Amino acid sequence: MADQPLADTIVLFGGTGDLAQKMLFPSLFFLDADGFLADGFRIIATARAELELDAFVAQVKEAVGARAGSSGLDAKVWDRFAKRLSYVGADATTPDGAKELRAAIGEGRTPIYYLALSPSIYGRVCKALAAADMAGPNTRIVLEKPIGRDLESSKLTNAEVAEVFPEESIFRIDHYLGKETVQNLLALRFANTLFEPLWNNLTIDHVQITVAETEGVGDRWPYYDEYGALRDMVQNHMLQLLCLVAMEPPADMEPDSVRNEKVKVLRSLRPVTRADVQTVSVRGQYTAGVAGGQSAAGYETERGQASDTETFVALRVDIDNWRWAGVPFFLRTGKRLPERRTQIAIQFKPVPHSIFDGAAKADMVANRLVIDLQPDEDIELLLMNKAPGLAQRGMRLQSLPLSLSLAKAYSGPNARRRIAYERLILDVIQNNSTLFVRRDEVERAWEWIDGVADAWRESGMAPKPYAAGSWGPAGAFALIERSDRAWYD
Numbered sequence: 078m079a080d081q082p083l084a085d086t087i088v089l090f091g092g093t094g095d096l097a098q099k100m101l102f103p104s105l106f107f108l109d110a111d112g113f114l115a116d117g118f119r120i121i122a123t124a125r126a127e128l129e130l131d132a133f134v135a136q137v138k139e140a141v142g143a144r145a146g147s148s149g150l151d152a153k154v155w156d157r158f159a160k161r162l163s164y165v166g167a168d169a170t171t172p173d174g175a176k177e178l179r180a181a182i183g184e185g186r187t188p189i190y191y192l193a194l195s196p197s198i199y200g201r202v203c204k205a206l207a208a209a210d211m212a213g214p215n216t217r218i219v220l221e222k223p224i225g226r227d228l229e230s231s232k233l234t235n236a237e238v239a240e241v242f243p244e245e246s247i248f249r250i251d252h253y254l255g256k257e258t259v260q261n262l263l264a265l266r267f268a269n270t271l272f273e274p275l276w277n278n279l280t281i282d283h284v285q286i287t288v289a290e291t292e293g294v295g296d297r298w299p300y301y302d303e304y305g306a307l308r309d310m311v312q313n314h315m316l317q318l319l320c321l322v323a324m325e326p327p328a329d330m331e332p333d334s335v336r337n338e339k340v341k342v343l344r345s346l347r348p349v350t351r352a353d354v355q356t357v358s359v360r361g362q363y364t365a366g367v368a369g370g371q372s373a374a375g376y377e378t379e380r381g382q383a384s385d386t387e388t389f390v391a392l393r394v395d396i397d398n399w400r401w402a403g404v405p406f407f408l409r410t411g412k413r414l415p416e417r418r419t420q421i422a423i424q425f426k427p428v429p430h431s432i433f434d435g436a437a438k439a440d441m442v443a444n445r446l447v448i449d450l451q452p453d454e455d456i457e458l459l460l461m462n463k464a465p466g467l468a469q470r471g472m473r474l475q476s477l478p479l480s481l482s483l484a485k486a487y488s489g490p491n492a493r494r495r496i497a498y499e500r501l502i503l504d505v506i507q508n509n510s511t512l513f514v515r516r517d518e519v520e521r522a523w524e525w526i527d528g529v530a531d532a533w534r535e536s537g538m539a540p541k542p543y544a545a546g547s548w549g550p551a552g553a554f555a556l557i558e559r560s561d562r563a564w565y566d
Contacts, residue, residue, distance in 0.1 A: 086185035092122025200237030255497030361389030366545030
């Protein structure tokens with residue numbers, strides 16, 4: 078907690094992999110550039126490949142330079158950052174490999190172990206660290222998702238890690254929680270008197286959460302075929318967003334205060350059963366089509382054989398508590414959709430009675446709060462306003478957005494959009510676990526997801542085809558239209 082010292086070393090397991098190269102090293106570099114890394118803070122990368130230090134540093138420089146873009150690398154900052162880097166070629170799942178890492182850490186008293194590895198080997202790495210006496214009271218370990226494939230495997234992985242590290246030392250990361258707009262959701266709800274009195278079933282009609290991707294699965298199909306969209310996206314990213322929208326106000330911003338409220342939401346999710354799975358969920362799989370103006374192959378073509386893995390999921394989620402009774406949450410996510418978008422749309426109810434008549438009455442649109450997470454970061458409130466000018470009878474109305482766009486924050490000579498991992502890595506350094514996922518939170522999410530998967534299996538519900546470049550199967554539209562609502566596109 079807060080009384081622990083700042084971390085003085087980070088060890089990146091899987092240091093030559095895509096995550097480390099594309100996200101973690103650039104994030105650390107930018108933290109250094111902004112003065113967040115203390116003098117003497119060290120960055121140790123490890124992987125099985127044998128690499129000379131110069132070759133490794135050149136590799137990192139290329140990755141960081143690609144992320145820096147047109148602004149380029151500040152030579153002074155890079156020189157300082159490069160001196161922090163070291164590399165250890167070792168098998169971290171073995172005691173001997175762990176001993177090599179211990180020697181490299183040397184005098185480091187508060188190390189972070191960042192496991193950018195397959196979760197299937199988390200347990201073996203932790204056992205090796207324990208055997209090398211590297212799990213001291215001030216150590217912190219970061220786990221990447223997915224932690225398990227279902228509740229049973231998640232419990233197994235969590236138990237293996239817990240044999241070595243206490244819960245307060247474990248940081249389960251979901252990079253969505255590091256996005257500025259996601260954190261802004263907390264500020265929007267709990268730092269303003271405007272929204273919280275309205276944040277309930279008396280004024281909100283429904284909520285939509287969309288995570289749309291234009292890319293296909295491609296050569297990631299071995300991983301994706303095992304997990305599918307439900308386990309890959311809904312279990313973590315989408316349920317985390319749902320929790321932040323639906324949670325009760327925490328007592329404070331202490332980690333457990335926030336995470337306790339998220340767990341309460343997960344406990345309140347209505348189970349999906351075989352009896353209702355056909356009406357509250359849709360599975361889809363993309364076929365050949367046109368995406369981004371180019372021909373795109375279907376998933377089975379990319380995989381090379383038939384598959385019942387879903388690349389699209391739409392769900393109606395009901396939260397059975399006082400605040401949200403009767404308010405449906407509609408979730409959809411998929412590959413090969415028309416645009417890349419991560420968005421939360423809060424649809425308010427119409428005014429209870431319109432004092433306007435004629436054309437003005439027809440102009441009335443219910444208020445909507447739209448939170449865009451990517452590609453743009455924006456918070457937009459749709460309000461009704463008098464249309465300017467004169468009308469034949471009475472007045473005309475129009476809806477206008479009140480924007481809290483972060484674009485202005487990214488304008489200016491030195492402004493840039495931060496990588497979500499920057500916030501999260503800094504929090505680990507400072508031992509702040511507020512934006513990380515607790516063990517019971519992970520397992521509650523898996524419990525609900527397993528219910529959906531079981532209902533699919535028991536009902537024989539196969540994925541419906543949808544053309545690449547479309548918004549998914551027709552059933553996705555039927556799912557929301559059954560309640561006289563429509564997707565916000």
